[in-house]
Amino acid sequence: MKRYLNILLLVLAIVVAACSGEDHNHAEGATEYTCPMHPQIVQNKPGTCPICGMDLVPKTAHGDGVEITEELAFLLKPTNTTVIANIATIKPEQKTAEATVKMDGVITYDPRRVYSVPAKVGGRIEKLFVKYNFQPIRKGQKLMEIYSPDLITAQKELLYLVQSAPEDKQLIQAARQKLQYLGATNEQINRLIRNGEESYTFAVYSPYNGYVIDLNASAPNANAAPAPAAGTGGGMDAMGGGTSSAATPTTTTPAGQTIQLREGMYVTAGQPLVRVVNAEQLWAEFNVPAGDNNPLTKGAPVVISFPQLPGEKLEAKVDFVQPFFSEGENFAKVRVYLPGSNKLAMVGQLVTGEASYKTDSALWVPREAVLNIGTKHVAFRKSDGGFEPVAVTIGTNAGKEVQIISGLKETDVIATNAQFLVDSESFIKVSN
Template identity: 65%
Template sequence: MKRYLNILLLLLFVLTGVACQSDEAHEHAEGTTYTCPMHPQIVEDEPGTCPICGMDLVPQSVEGEAVVMTDDLAFLIQPTNETVISDVATVTPEQKTVEAAVKMEGIITYDERRVYSIPARVGGRIEKLYVKYNFQPVQKGQKLMEVYSPDLITAQKELLYLVNSAPEDKALIAAAKQRLQLLGATDAQINHLLRTGEASYTFAIYSPYDGYAIGLNTTAPSAIPSEIPVAAANTGGGMNGMGGGDAGSASKRRMPAAGDEIQLREGIYVSTGQPLLRVVNPNQLWAEFNIPAGEISSIAKGAPIQITFPQLPGEKLEAQVDFLQPFYEAGENFAKVRVYLPGEQKLARVGQLVSAEASYTTAPALWVPRTAVLDIGTKSVAFKQLNGVYKPVAVTVGTIEGNQVQVVEGLDQTDKIASNAQFLVDSESFVKLND
């Protein structure tokens, strides 16, 4: 009986030891992770194969142990598409300033300071018109039209009455003259009135400017004009000549709405303040150019600019930048650069398309050959030499001038890069960039 008890105790001891070893092995297995020898970024909790290359995964670490990743080991196991082995010549970025130029396209236009508007100083009817088409030459003092206005007739008769009945009342006579002047009468017309003693039923409107007539509407108006009651002038020529009297008996004449461009012709009625035509003096012209948004900071007022005319090969015009528009037009990514053309121009014509090139000096920056930077669509790449191989790095480029390109970010002056980035890329490889 004692022998059987000893055997039972021995079996119980053996079973307890086996269970402890099994639990220890299970705990040991749970702390193990597995990785690919060629792709260390692949880490799994259990054995298997690499989803990239298909190799069997190996234990990476055990509780209390870790794989030491040295620089040499990291270089050996890195993916093959991250570096390129080549014997292409290298260059280093150069810190310097460069004389650059910006090419622009633009158009010749009027100097807005020399565009004059001639409004109707008094309401009335155009009896005689001497300017009948756009771009008709106009000289200062030239008669533009003759207008019949009851207000002018009334003002003339008031002045004649004061001169004849109260010649000693200088203040009233001066006020009557001033009223005529405010209605558009010139000093010569007022002196002629006082000399003859007869009121004129039509007054001439003269041009105060030299240039060309523009803004005449030579087509029939498309909008329905407003109807303004205009009474027929009575023989007395009083103040009621234009708008007085019974509105019900007044004949309705069609007049353009305020602000509309009128078809200027004889017999139409105009209202006070209505613009009749514009006069443009082309002796001074502008050239307006569109410049890309990224280049606007490079150009300053006074920068030299050379204007060329596509229609006249070989003709060039030297000028300077006079104005930079401080805002962008809606929907456009261009700024405006304005240039005043010097003197009277025989080459430039309003509406003519021209090209220009503005010169400037860049700020100190790193410059590399243009072939050393590769544009891959979404970003630009340069190949930096590290440990005998070339590694692609993303760079930010700025101004491109000739065969040089400005590197704003991504390189240092001590870096060595491939002089020709195209030689390090072929149709069967993909260059991986680390952001």
């Protein structure tokens, strides 16, 4: 009986050991292993992570292991998916807009008010009264005194006729007219007849109000070469009187060439003596790139502001648009006549202008939606695989929007901020 009992106990021990071994194997097989850095890697046995090579750890080592929450799932997305999912988009809008063109320019003379005072008779300058550039002069002011043998001869002829043949009115009138052609004024002729004695110097007077320009009295030339008259030009009455001339610098002006004068030099008939500019009417001249000047036409309103005078503005209109091509670049000179009798503008003053106009109907997008990559402009159009860069041609700007001439359609969906999509230079590969 005792032996039977021992055999029974042995069988029970074997059965218990077998059951406990099966439970141990089952528990070991049920354990899952994962990578601490890549929770998506899960295996049912120990090993290493195929991504980073780290040893796998049991998921049950820290409670329930790594919990993949909504925030963690967002971080596990590929980088390009994350960017595409979070960028705003917009469609081009077909409309008209009030656009403006900003221009930088300078105040300059009106060439139609730049006059030349020529010599009507050849002779020698005895006294010179115009000494420096931008010297103000008025109409009838004496500019210089000139000695001319032709004037002396014409005076003697008139005095001879007046004294010896006063009844011959026709000859006397012809002699008076000859003196007038040589630059003498009626007042000078009448004084000559009253005094009965010829004058060896005649005064040359200015027929215009304004400022002297293009004058260089420092040149020692004995005989100044004639130069073409500028502006509308005009005749000159006889002139006179003065002091010794002072050296003045050469100045570049709209008239062009400089005039060199000094006392004692000889002048020839028709030679420009001085140039006078009337500054009562000025204009502003702006250089505008070719792409911006297309909508500007005569009569377009322009608001001119002065950087040196904050808050001061002038309202004017475009008077002339002149195309230019220089050094491989197209541009235009936009000229705007300033309102008369204004005291804000001075010759040589830098100004800014803002011309406004209404555009034709076109596609408009935010400025941020178009990226300038140097050789072209690019927008990012949404496609099935994300965003693709497309080349676009832009027009004018209106506020925070830019006009699209070609490259996009009204039904296209583009990225609102093109710069956000650029992560490297190689990313932008425009196919068209």
